[in-house]
Amino acid sequence: MNRTDGADPEGAVRAWRGLxxxxxxxxxxxxxxxxxxxxxxxxxALTSDRPAVLALADELAPDVKDALDELLTQVPDDRLRALVPRLHPTAMAALAVRPSRAANLEALRRPSRSAPVVVLDDPRNLGNAGAVIRLAAGFGATGVVTTGTLDPWHPTVVRGGAGLHFATAVERVEVADLPPGPVFALDAEGDDIRGLKLPDDAVLAFGSERSGLSAALRERADHLVSLPMRPQVSSYNLATSVGMALFHWSAGRPPGPEA
Known part of the structure; x- marks a missing residue:
């Protein structure tokens, strides 16, 4: 990375616009x-308050402080807000290169995966999709794939994922092109998940917030499984469901740091 610590704010703004x-x-x-x-x-990466961002890094993330010190360019607040209208309270933003789709698909399709892939079947809520990606990254899932029209790299999804799209493989695919592995689809009429062991190469599929599993995904499923739920409660939030399923998978693994 080239040092852009404020020596050329206009050049950094031009670079932003070009990218x-x-x-x-x-x-x-x-x-x-x-x-x-x-x-x-x-x-x-741009900020309107470089000392404050570096102080925050020193407090919360010293492991990336040197990288930020090298990367950050300070620009006037009005210039930054013209580029990023919904500026985060930390007064900084950056542009990143999207990972290679081919590399992501290779990781997702690897036959000997050590962690499940999460499938969001035709999701509709951008914030929910971001929350799921953040959860999946935290559990060390191999990746998150979506079907349907929602772009999992939409800026609102990335915002909800807190930058953790780069910690796991995130792509949109057709149901026919799901990664290999047994498909466990979450459905209220399925077998109670507490009686099952989820394998590391599981494909965990979750229906949309509005209409549940699509017919194509239901047909593709090897197992229908349900989450424990009190009678008369109709459903969980999508991210909550994903978190419960991933916790159930992880509970069968030995404790220790994940790669």
Missing amino acids: ADTSVLLDGFHAVKHALRFDARVPV
Whole structure:
């Protein structure tokens, strides 16, 4: 990375404008922090308060402080807000290069996976999709794939994921092209998940918030499974369901740091 600590703010703004349409917006300190931790390529990062951002890094993420020190360019607040209208309270944003789709698909399709893939079947809520990606990254899932029209790299999804798209493989695919492995689809009429052991190569599928599993996904499923739920409670939030299923998978594994 080239040092852009304020010596050329106009050059940094020009670089931003040239890259904005083809790059991933990282909105705020925490998104940038996570992206850097997971080796995202970040060609430009802007802030209106460089000392405050570096102080925050010193307090919360000293492991990325040197990278931020090298990367950050300070620009006037009005210039930054013209580029990022919904500026995060930490007063910084960056642009990152989206990971290779081919590399992501290779990771998702690897036959000897050590962690499940999460499938969101035709999701509709951008914030929910981001929350699921954040959960999946935290549990060390191999990746998150979506079917349907929602773009899992939409800026609102990336914002909800806090930059953790770079910690796992995130792509959109057709149901016919799901990664290999036994498909466990969450359904209220399925077998109670507490009686099952989820294998590491499981494909965990969750229906949309509005209409549940699509017919195509239901047909593709090897197992229908349900989460424990009190009678007369109709459903859980999507991210809650994903978190419960991933916790059930992880509970059968020995404790210790994940790679």
